[in-house]
Amino acid sequence: MIDRSLARPARRRTLLLGAAVAMLASGHARPALAARPAARMHATLISSEPVRGSTLARSPARIYLVFSEEIEPSLGGIRLVGPGGRVVALKPAGDPRNVSALVGPVTTPLDAGTWRVEWRIVSEDGHPIDGDFTFVVAAARPDSTAALAPPPAVQQPRDSTALEPAVAVEPAKSAFADVPLLAAALRGIGVGFLTAFAGLLWFFGTRRDRARQPRAERLASSLAIAAAVTLVLHLFVWTLAVSPDRSLGGEQLSAMLISRVGRIEVARTSLAVLGCWALVLVRRNRLALLFAAAAIAVSSATGHSAAIHPAWTIPMRAIHLVAISVWLGGLLWLLSLDRSNAAGVGTEAQRVSSAAMLAVIAVTVSGIVQTKFFIGEWADLVRSPYGYVALLKLAGLGVLVLFGAYHRYRVMPKLAEAGVVHDFARSLRKEVLVISVVILVGGLLAYIPPPQH
Known part of the structure; x- marks a missing residue:
């Protein structure tokens, strides 16, 4: 009892x-x-630094990705796959000035050659989204000025439905x-x-x-x-x-x-x-x-x-x-x-x-x-x-x-x-x-x- x-x-x-x-x-x-305007379903990559398909004179100091809606930075991931299959895993974080951005510092200079950026995020609705794009490094010296200012596409209105991609970015792999x-x-x-x-x-x-x-x-x-x-x-x-x-x-x-x-x-x-x-x-x-x-x-x-x-x-x-x-x-x-x-x-x-x-x-x-x-x-x-x-x-x-x-x-x-x-x-x-x-x-x-x- x-x-x-x-x-x-x-x-x-x-x-x-x-x-x-x-x-x-x-x-x-x-x-x-x-109250806020509608977001795209699901999150879509709308701009990046470096730009997809671009050729850089130096190794970038960071990878900067901007999406069409707010993301969960703690659940984001970025890795770089370079010449010879070399893999560089970055430790991304959010940008306090932009809740839709993911920043991955590149702490080790990248070798010259073609690099593929593989990213993965969790959108605001809780669904994982991933995608990739490539860029080319012509030389392995780091570009120390790359991290001084955000790319032009960072300052964006909250209504991401009104945005057009600032650069041609490969679409997210969010298919059914x-x-x-x-x-x-x-x-x-x-x-x-x-x-x-x-x-x-x-x-x-x-x-x-x-x-x-x-x-x-x-x-x-x-x-x-x-x-x-x-x-x-x-x-x-x-x-x-x-x-x-x-x-x-x-x-x-x-x-x-x-x-x-x-x-x-x-x-x-x-x-x-x-x-x-x-x-x-x-x-x-x-x-x-x-x-x-x-x-x-x-x-x-x-x-x-x-x-x-x-x-x-x-x-x-x-x-x-x-x-x-x-x-x-x-x-x-x-x-x-x-x-x-x-x-x-x-x-x-x-x-x-x-x-x-x-x-x-x-x-x-x-x-x-x-x-x-x-x-x-x-x-x-x-x-x-x-x-x-x-x-x-x-x-x-x-x-x-x-x-x-x-x-x-x-x-x-x-x-x-x-x-x-x-x-x-x-x-x-x-x-x-x-x-x-x-x-x-x-x-x-x-x-x-x-x-x-």
């Missing part, structure tokens, strides 16, 4: 810990919420084929488990019949464990993906932790783990729901929403995720009920159906608003990979609406009849399968660059 007088201080400490994690995430997300698909899949699955866990727990906690529901309790615990494990794996894979040398050394972990996007990823994972702990180990359903809701809120500040019109898209994404959580959680709640009690299933089905109608409206409106901000023009829906996947998700939502209408108007009025409850359960399982696919498609959208604005 747990002494509740002793348990209360522990619960307070846990709540404070969760609040601290959420505040940490929100604090680092706050710069993204500041180069996206870390494992990280995308793990994030989509993890957030799906998280929303299902939170939604099921909410319906369980607000049920009218206070009798125990062991099937729902086991399902919620399984979802909580799955969400925590999957998001921990996602954090591991994502950290490898954004590391310039694909390693997990102390330097790379420190760089990840001091970046805004890295702290948000850590906060989301920590909250999911705390939610699992609260439900599975200490059996505090409300505390677990609080942690899960906080993790969902933090999730809304990642991906494209963090980089384009965040003052609108982050709240819309939060509404979108909460509505999906209610929708999916309601379906799982109905599946976990005792099917021998047709009257009880009918009562809960009415409650879930009413909540699902509101969720459908919220998912549709928030999805349309986000899509409009991301694509710019509606015609982009039929002429870009992002648009094709968005239309696929829309088709899935249409199927789900048909499922809901069928259940509400054809099945639920007949639940008292023999065998209908079991047919209802089979149909609900199919709907859960469809909504799971829709969630995975939505997770994939987070890793596909929307059309350029």
Whole structure:
């Protein structure tokens, strides 16, 4: 038996810990919420020093790269590959005068010959981008004057959409084929488990019949464990993906932790783990729901929403995720009920159906608003990979609406009849399968660059 007088201080400490994690995430997300024009998706290299294809009389003192949006300097990497395959790894840093710049000092004079600059950054939406270009060194003497002043393209307006490249720079390798698909899949699955866990727990906690529901309790615990494990794996894979040398050394972990996007990823994972702990180990359903809701809120500040019109898209994404959580959680709640009690299933089905109608409206409106901000023009829906996947998700939502209408108007009025409850359960399982696919498609959208604005 747990002494509740002793348990209360522990619960307070846990709540404070969760609040601290959420505040940490929100604090680092706050710069993204500041009103600013849209950024390009993803970051694009718009100027460089040296210029691509240029011939230098001397070895450069630095490599200076300017991108189309704010970047995470701590997660950036630059290396030079020269004659004979010689590799020079630079230690890049940000420019305090330009949040879109990455500077790599060249401390050792470069040999004469052709050099290839290979760069890798993490854009504001958390996605790794890489690219390369070449220049020629005619002599190996360092140019000591190169670092005295930034290149002309450095002084740029915040609206990077109005910029034209100052020099001809090779485009970033940000095509869909180069996206870390494992990280995308793990994030989509993890957030799906998280929303299902939170939604099921909410319906369980607000049920009218206070009798125990062991099937729902086991399902919620399984979802909580799955969400925590999957998001921990996602954090591991994502950290490898954004590391310039694909390693997990102390330097790379420190760089990840001091970046805004890295702290948000850590906060989301920590909250999911705390939610699992609260439900599975200490059996505090409300505390677990609080942690899960906080993790969902933090999730809304990642991906494209963090980089384009965040003052609108982050709240819309939060509404979108909460509505999906209610929708999916309601379906799982109905599946976990005792099917021998047709009257009880009918009562809960009415409650879930009413909540699902509101969720459908919220998912549709928030999805349309986000899509409009991301694509710019509606015609982009039929002429870009992002648009094709968005239309696929829309088709899935249409199927789900048909499922809901069928259940509400054809099945639920007949639940008292023999065998209908079991047919209802089979149909609900199919709907859960469809909504799971829709969630995975939505997770994939987070890793596909929307059309350029």
